[in-house]
Amino acid sequence: xxxxxxxxxxxxxxxxxxxxxxxxxxxxxxxxxxxxxxxxxxxxxxxxxxxxxxxxxxxxxxxxxxxxxxxxxxxxxxxxxxxxxxxxxxxxxxxxxxxxxxxxxxxxxxxxxxxxxxxxxxxxxxxxxxxxxxxxxxxxxxxxxxxxxxxxxxxxxxxxxxxxxxxxxxxxxxxx
Numbered sequence: 001x002x003x004x005x006x007x008x009x010x011x012x013x014x015x016x017x018x019x020x021x022x023x024x025x026x027x028x029x030x031x032x033x034x035x036x037x038x039x040x041x042x043x044x045x046x047x048x049x050x051x052x053x054x055x056x057x058x059x060x061x062x063x064x065x066x067x068x069x070x071x072x073x074x075x076x077x078x079x080x081x082x083x084x085x086x087x088x089x090x091x092x093x094x095x096x097x098x099x100x101x102x103x104x105x106x107x108x109x110x111x112x113x114x115x116x117x118x119x120x121x122x123x124x125x126x127x128x129x130x131x132x133x134x135x136x137x138x139x140x141x142x143x144x145x146x147x148x149x150x151x152x153x154x155x156x157x158x159x160x161x162x163x164x165x166x167x168x169x170x171x172x173x174x175x176x
Contacts, residue, residue, distance in 0.1 A: 009101040046087060048101075100163065102165070114141060116140075118138060
């Protein structure tokens with residue numbers, strides 16, 4: 001049998017930068033620097049669904065955690081996580097080692113140690129209008145909404161996994 005039995009759960013945009021808000025992608029597709037060591041060492045990858053893309057679409061603008069922290073968005077996150085959490089549980093029960101969940105620090109959804117903060121609001125007519133809002137917002141300690149919901153769902157099933165983060169400006173080092 002060739003299976004490694006090792007699996008890593010990764011945020012959607014680490015395998016598909018095209019899901020990110022258009023001006024925020026810092027890499028063309030896969031963030032190889034963050035994932036190559038796992039791939040080279042035979043790890044399987046579970047790609048989490050992108051809650052922002054599935055909730056607001058690809059042409060959305062950047063938002064903060066405060067803007068996503070709403071009961072409807074949290075319910076959406078739980079709904080789209082059901083199949084992934086079932087898969088994590090099934091793999092774990094079958095003897096696979098789920099090594100960690102890798103999120104993206106600074107994300108209002110997938111941040112692990114840092115999330116975005118700021119209630120700037122306003123009218124956005126073009127993608128160029130997003131940049132001033134980004135400059136007004138910042139990162140604060142804490143997890144994004146999606147990661148909070150994932151942690152809670154895993155905890156309800158008594159599944160304890162370490163959560164690590166990628167800093168997209170320095171993707172070669174995962175942050176505990």
